Amino acid sequence: MEISLKLDHKSVTQMINNLRQILNSVKITGGQALKEFARDVIMMESAIECPRKTWTLVNSGYVEEPITTALGISVKFGYGGPEDKMNPITHKMASEYMIIVHEDLYPKGVVHPVGKSKFFEDPVRRNEQLLLEHLGSRVRSTMNIKPGG
Amino acid sequence: MADLLLDLVNYTIAQEIGTSGMVFYNDVPDSPTNLITFLEYAGKSSPISDFGLRSIQPNIRNESSESARVTAWALYNLFHPNDIEDSIIFLTATRWAKFSYRNEPFKLKEDESHRTIYVFNMGVLTHKDE
Numbered sequence: 001m002e003i004s005l006k007l008d009h010k011s012v013t014q015m016i017n018n019l020r021q022i023l024n025s026v027k028i029t030g031g032q033a034l035k036e037f038a039r040d041v042i043m044m045e046s047a048i049e050c051p052r053k054t055w056t057l058v059n060s061g062y063v064e065e066p067i068t069t070a071l072g073i074s075v076k077f078g079y080g081g082p083e084d085k086m087n088p089i090t091h092k093m094a095s096e097y098m099i100i101v102h103e104d105l106y107p108k109g110v111v112h113p114v115g116k117s118k119f120f121e122d123p124v125r126r127n128e129q130l131l132l133e134h135l136g137s138r139v140r141s142t143m144n145i146k147p148g149g
Numbered sequence: 150m151a152d153l154l155l156d157l158v159n160y161t162i163a164q165e166i167g168t169s170g171m172v173f174y175n176d177v178p179d180s181p182t183n184l185i186t187f188l189e190y191a192g193k194s195s196p197i198s199d200f201g202l203r204s205i206q207p208n209i210r211n212e213s214s215e216s217a218r219v220t221a222w223a224l225y226n227l228f229h230p231n232d233i234e235d236s237i238i239f240l241t242a243t244r245w246a247k248f249s250y251r252n253e254p255f256k257l258k259e260d261e262s263h264r265t266i267y268v269f270n271m272g273v274l275t276h277k278d279e
Contacts, residue, residue, distance in 0.1 A: 100258050103268055105188040105206055106177040108260070121251075121270075122191045125204075 025142050031066025031073045033138040037131050038077040039063045045123035050079075051101055051115030056087040060094035078120065152278050153203055156240040157187045166223050182264060183211045185224065194277065203273045214256070214265040221254035221267035228271060246275040 007015075043061050052058045062083040064076045080095030087094065101107075105117050154174035161167050166185070173186040186208045194201040207224050211217035228248045229236060237247045251270040259265050 103206070103257055103270075105190055106208070108177065118190045125191070125193070 022143060026139055027068055027073055029138050029142040030135060031068065031075065033135050034073065034075040035063060035066055037127075037134050038075050041127055041130065041134075042123045043077060045127070046120050049116055049119040049122065051112035051119065053113055054087055054089055056085045057094050057098055057101065059083070060085045060098070153240075153244070153246070153273065153275055154187050154189060154205075156244050156246075157205070160238075160240045161185060161224065161227070164227055166220065166227055177208060177210070182262075183216070185209050185220065192272075199276050200274060201277055203275065204270065205273050206268055206270050208257075209254075209267045210260070210264050212262075212264050214259075217265040217267045218254070218256070221269065225250075225254050225269055244275065246273050248273055 043063060047058050047061060050058045050061075057079060060079045060081075060083050062077060062079070062081050064082075066073050066075050079098050080093070084093050084095045086092070087097070090097070102117055102120060107117070158172045158174050161172050162169055171181050171184045173184060175186075175188065177186050177188075178184070188206045188208055190204045190206060192201060192203040207221070209217050209221040209224065211220060228238065229250060237245055239245050249272040251272060254267050254269040257266045257268045
């Protein structure tokens with residue numbers, strides 16, 4: 001007595017197509033989730049912590065669209081870059097002085113009326129775990145998987 | 150009392166990257182001209198263990214730009230021996246620390262006295278200070 005389980009060529013093709021669709025949806029959702037997180041969590045918190053005497057640095061903040069490569073999906077975000085702005089007092093571009101403002105933990109003679117150094121790195125590190133949870137939630141939702149499923 | 154920053158200072162002196170009187174922590178005094186100082190910024194502590202991930206920025210100042218660069222790299226290599234990622238080092242008999250690098254040494258600026266300042270950032274996983 002025996003049973004033979006078979007997958008015909010049409011079924012296999014259909015299955016591959018379905019998997020490709022799922023993979024594509026996960027990529028799109030993942031990219032959007034990364035962008036949302038960068039924009040709505042990290043850059044928001046960063047803006048609060050960023051020194052903003054003239055608001056030049058804050059206003060140079062940017063989040064790019066997701067890019068899909070062979071290595072995965074990435075979203076670039078930060079300060080300077082395509083949204084670079086000129087400081088109206090010093091006439092320097094934000095990209096020229098943002099590293100010093102960010103990295104100088106002991107800026108002698110410089111008092112930031114608001115904000116602090118490490119205004120970008122701190123929110124990134126603080127939210128690492130939350131990012132993973134956000135990504136997982138969005139991808140599960142796309143694949144229609146309930147939490148714990 | 151164990152203090153990571155103080156342990157880093159003493160280890161740096163013991164390894165002859167700096168000498169007593171020129172290695173500091175939590176401060177950037179105006180003199181001596183040439184110095185190394187360890188500064189700390191926001192890290193993470195674990196609510197369920199005695200470990201914490203500390204964020205440390207060694208800050209190297211020298212009147213010679215080249216000396217600042219060389220000292221910064223010597224310090225970088227001190228905590229990153231044999232090119233092994235995430236090295237564990239015993240700073241003291243009772244203090245172990247696992248170092249992870251966030252960037253390589255780079256020139257941050259020249260100060261008002263034309264002294265060059267190099268910095269780099271590292272994560273240090275270690276047990277909590279007592």
